[in-house]
Amino acid sequence: MTALLEVDNVTLRFGGVVAVNKVSFSVEEGEVFALVGPNGAGKSTLFNLISRFYTPVEGDIRFEGRSILDRPSHEIARLGIARTFQNIELFDHATVLQNLLVGRHRHRRSRLWNELLFTPFVRQEERRHREAVEKVIDFLDLQAYRDKYIAGLPYGVRKVVEMGRALAIEPRLLLLDEPASGLSVEETQDVAFWVEDIKTQMGITVIMVEHDMHLVSAVSDRVLALADGKTVALGTPHEVQTHPKVIEAYIGAADPAERAVA
Amino acid sequence: MRTLFKTSYDADINLFRDGRHAMWYGLLLAIAIVLPFVLGDFELGEVAHVLIWAIAGMGLMILVGQTGQPSLGHASFLAVGCYANVILQNDYGVPFILSLPIAGLIAGLAGVAIALPTSRLHGIYLGIATLAVSVLTGDLIVIAEPVTKGVFGLYAPQITIFGITIDRYGNPDRFYWLILAVTVIVVLLYKNLLRSPLGRSFAAVRDSEVSARAMGVNIPRTKAVSFGLSAGITGIAGALMGHYTGIFNNETFNLIMSIQLLLMIVIGGLGSIHGAFFGAIVVALLPQAIVFVRDTVSAVAGTSSVAIPGMETAIFGIILVVFILFEPMGIYGRWVKIRTWFELFPFARRDMFRRQRSYLKTERMR
Ligand SMILES: Nc1ncnc2c1ncn2[C@@H]1O[C@H](COP(=O)(O)OP(=O)(O)O)[C@@H](O)[C@H]1O
Ligand SMILES: [Mg+2]
Numbered sequence: 001m002t003a004l005l006e007v008d009n010v011t012l013r014f015g016g017v018v019a020v021n022k023v024s025f026s027v028e029e030g031e032v033f034a035l036v037g038p039n040g041a042g043k044s045t046l047f048n049l050i051s052r053f054y055t056p057v058e059g060d061i062r063f064e065g066r067s068i069l070d071r072p073s074h075e076i077a078r079l080g081i082a083r084t085f086q087n088i089e090l091f092d093h094a095t096v097l098q099n100l101l102v103g104r105h106r107h108r109r110s111r112l113w114n115e116l117l118f119t120p121f122v123r124q125e126e127r128r129h130r131e132a133v134e135k136v137i138d139f140l141d142l143q144a145y146r147d148k149y150i151a152g153l154p155y156g157v158r159k160v161v162e163m164g165r166a167l168a169i170e171p172r173l174l175l176l177d178e179p180a181s182g183l184s185v186e187e188t189q190d191v192a193f194w195v196e197d198i199k200t201q202m203g204i205t206v207i208m209v210e211h212d213m214h215l216v217s218a219v220s221d222r223v224l225a226l227a228d229g230k231t232v233a234l235g236t237p238h239e240v241q242t243h244p245k246v247i248e249a250y251i252g253a254a255d256p257a258e259r260a261v262a
Numbered sequence: 263m264r265t266l267f268k269t270s271y272d273a274d275i276n277l278f279r280d281g282r283h284a285m286w287y288g289l290l291l292a293i294a295i296v297l298p299f300v301l302g303d304f305e306l307g308e309v310a311h312v313l314i315w316a317i318a319g320m321g322l323m324i325l326v327g328q329t330g331q332p333s334l335g336h337a338s339f340l341a342v343g344c345y346a347n348v349i350l351q352n353d354y355g356v357p358f359i360l361s362l363p364i365a366g367l368i369a370g371l372a373g374v375a376i377a378l379p380t381s382r383l384h385g386i387y388l389g390i391a392t393l394a395v396s397v398l399t400g401d402l403i404v405i406a407e408p409v410t411k412g413v414f415g416l417y418a419p420q421i422t423i424f425g426i427t428i429d430r431y432g433n434p435d436r437f438y439w440l441i442l443a444v445t446v447i448v449v450l451l452y453k454n455l456l457r458s459p460l461g462r463s464f465a466a467v468r469d470s471e472v473s474a475r476a477m478g479v480n481i482p483r484t485k486a487v488s489f490g491l492s493a494g495i496t497g498i499a500g501a502l503m504g505h506y507t508g509i510f511n512n513e514t515f516n517l518i519m520s521i522q523l524l525l526m527i528v529i530g531g532l533g534s535i536h537g538a539f540f541g542a543i544v545v546a547l548l549p550q551a552i553v554f555v556r557d558t559v560s561a562v563a564g565t566s567s568v569a570i571p572g573m574e575t576a577i578f579g580i581i582l583v584v585f586i587l588f589e590p591m592g593i594y595g596r597w598v599k600i601r602t603w604f605e606l607f608p609f610a611r612r613d614m615f616r617r618q619r620s621y622l623k624t625e626r627m628r
Pocket of ligand 2: 043044045086
């Protein structure tokens with residue numbers, strides 16, 4: 001059986017900075033895979049590479065055994081890869097419902113002309129999209145916010161909406177960039193339950209960037225630790241946390257807060 | 263205060279929220295239909311003028327308000343629609359009922375043609391590119407003199423639809439109903455767009471290009487479609503404008519008009535159909551208002567009426583600055599605030615709208 005996602009010896013530079021340096025890993029169908037490491041380790045850049053926002057200077061990225069490097073970024077969702085952003089990228093002047101409906105773009109079957117005339121087919125499609133979105137709203141408990149504009153929502157709710165929008169895509173692989181950063185203890189607990197359910201009930205494979213090691217240990221099957229764009233350790237949460245090089249990388253990190261969590 | 267309970271998805275999908283909402287718009291349409299029996303010919307002409315501007319405003323609103331792309335060149339699409347419509351009728355004998363949609367289609371294709379090379383541009387750069395288009399339009403009309411008659415100009419023919427003649431001066435009521443019918447059709451198309459995947463992908467491009475891409479939205483193509491729809495609707499307004507003014511030449515659709523179009527939707531309120539109508543009322547009636555004020559002032563002062571060159575443009579400029587500073591959501595934004603205040607009375611809070619900001623921004627790509 002081939003892995004769902006294979007990152008194969010991938011390198012990306014920004015000018016002189018090697019943000020990702022010959023990184024290889026593969027993610028199996030049905031697992032929760034965590035990426036950890038100090039700020040600037042290259043975790044978000046890896047997500048941007050998988051989303052095809054960046055093209056690696058070296059290496060290959062394969063999804064379901066096929067290279068995705070020949071695909072533009074807007075075709076990645078259609079393959080079944082969804083993501084969230086570290087610094088929340090929602091559609092601020094639209095409602096929660098409309099944001100989630102944009103997630104359904106991958107499933108659009110109607111075309112310009114029948115949409116302008118709003119034919120019965122378009123109506124039927126809209127019902128189908130709303131049914132799917134309503135399931136996500138129930139799952140994430142967003143009923144109270146469904147018709148609210150994003151611009152007025154608290155930070156924690158926006159984080160959840162962004163996760164919901166990614167779920168509305170009905171992906172096979174979900175990339176979550178720091179889903180719990182800035183959230184309260186209770187909200188982080190919710191995220192842990194949701195990730196569990198996403199894996200077990202929805203059968204979606206998850207790659208998660210996260211600093212909160214409690215959350216990482218609680219939900220992930222395997223962990224990859226990165227520092228300065230390079231792989232430091234790969235294994236179970238316990239193996240990685242006790243790995244001498246990981247401890248060293250965190251002690252070497254500039255941010256003392258991160259040393260504390262490691 | 264009213265509370266809405268969602269009984270089915272259709273309540274969200276339908277054109278109107280509920281029966282009451284539908285009734286208000288039905289009433290508005292009924293009043294619009296009987297207007298010729300109430301108003302004099304001059305006033306009716308002014309209302310028709312407002313509606314033509316509103317159609318053009320809806321065209322530009324799709325691009326600026328819905329998709330977040332600026333255009334300082336939309337008078338060019340008025341020109342394309344206007345010339346195409348008249349040339350098709352005069353030179354090719356195409357009846358108006360066909361020449362109008364074809365003119366819209368041609369203007370739409372012109373919009374797509376401009377969008378394709380410029381879709382990588384953002385904000386101010388796109389503004390400058392569309393500005394260049396606007397500046398070139400007059401010259402192109404002069405260069406294409408054999409078909410456009412250059413500086414001499416073209417006359418719009420009398421409209422005949424299935425044997426019924428429609429003339430702005432001969433039968434102003436029919437002319438008004440024609441404009442009203444086109445307005446209603448454009449409003450319906452616009453509403454359909456807003457409740458469809460395409461309309462949502464426009465909003466996605468407007469609010470965050472990166473996440474739109476991550477959702478599978480093809481950005482260049484979506485911008486081109488938006489440009490095309492926008493230019494097409496504006497072209498239809500241009501065609502109607504040609505019949506309204508009767509004669510037009512290379513100077514009719516100038517840069518000032520492009521800027522007026524943009525002012526109109528900013529003043530009216532970006533991102534809403536209502537905004538296009540409120541803005542159209544201001545833009546179409548302001549010249550009359552200025553003349554009225556000027557004549558009144560000179561009558562009171564006992565002097566002869568003097569025309570100050572550029573005064574109209576200056577007043578537009580001042581109004582725009584006032585709106586951007588004090589009412590960035592436009593007239594429609596103010597209207598929503600007043601309505602919400604009454605609906606929530608006495609529970610309205612002062613800071614309720616503080617978090618909403620206008621979105622004439624595009625520099626987000628990272
Ligand atoms: N768009 C960019 N341009 C230049 N440098 C970048 C860009 N994105 C990331 N970097 C650099 O790449 C490195 C990795 O960043 P990032 O992947 O965001 O780290 P992480 O998500 O692990 O905190 C950092 O040194 C960062 O400054
Ligand atoms: Mg990051």
